[in-house]
Amino acid sequence: MRDKLKVLYLDRTTPYTITQPARLKHNSTASSTTATPPPAGPGARHRAQPGLTNPETTAHIGRMPRASVREQIVDAAYEQFHRHGYNAAGVKLITDSAGVPKGSFYNHFESKEALALVVMDRYGESRHLETLADKKKAPLTRLREHFEFLAKDIVDFGYERGCVYGNFSTEAADHIPAIREGVRGGFDHWAAAITAAIREAQEDGSITSTQDPETLGRFLVNAWEGAIVGERAAKDGSSFAAFFTIAFDTLLR
Structure with a gap:
């Protein structure tokens, strides 16, 4: 880093500068009352698995984007609070910057104040x-x-x-x-x-x-x-x- 920096305290006459898987084919000859035995051989465990069309086993897939939306909001708030401060960075500016609907904000944060506390934690880590x-x-x-x-x-x-x-x-x-x-x-x-x-x-x-x-x-x-x-x-x-x-x-x- 020091090679990229040229600071005044070293040269007081110089300004400080910084330099989804494929659908499986069904066996048309298989009996509707006879279960097809599981595939065998190498890689078999990577093939079709039972129960993946059951809502009880796939419900989590629909919930996954929620965490992503929250992170988008936090990322946008970090930038906007950092650049514009607390008062100028309103919820609409933050959600617009995040590319998410304004209503989604309150699915994840009770208030802008609550979001600000999360941003402060992230800032400290940075x-x-x-x-x-x-x-x-x-x-x-x-x-x-x-x-x-x-x-x-x-x-x-x-x-x-x-x-x-x-x-x-x-x-x-x-x-x-x-x-x-x-x-x-x-x-x-x-x-x-x-x-x-x-x-x-x-x-x-x-x-x-x-x-x-x-x-x-x-x-x-x-x-x-x-x-x-x-x-x-x-x-x-x-x-x-x-x-x-x-x-x-x-x-x-």
Whole structure:
């Protein structure tokens, strides 16, 4: 990844850039009262099986698409919440984007709020916080690569996608308690992963600062959220460049 990145904290004069099976034939000579013996020989078990026309054994086939519709809705909501935020991404926009009828939404979710909680869980998984605990790499390297990954994700989408946690926090956290708790939990989990890596770096001497690692971890999360806001406006990499400079040239030394 680092070969694809050219960041200002390495060159302060250069902007931050990221570079259904076939029908079986019936035996016309077979007696209607005599059962045809099962086929024998290799591959026999792949041939016709009894009972597949019985509704009791095929009812599940009609239910399978429901799970697919739910996933289509979640996928579309992930993109729309990510790009437009909570308020601007209404149920109709989400279902239109998913290519499903609006009425199908309520077969799977009680409300947009309930869907938002699912999206937050998926967003958290997409941040790959487990890499911050990868003992195969030095902790300071993990921290830098983590934020480089986050930056590249935003740059690759033309600075049009922000942070789902940040979007929900500014738009819905004040009046929807469930979303507020979800956002708080997401930020806490993220900050804890960063804090653990900072503590390791202090222990191995790669970070000499004696500042409390929890304070540093929380500050980095908040500073990154601010950098995202700046990039949504400027779209030139300058806010990310400032973040990397201060974070890795000053704070984490």
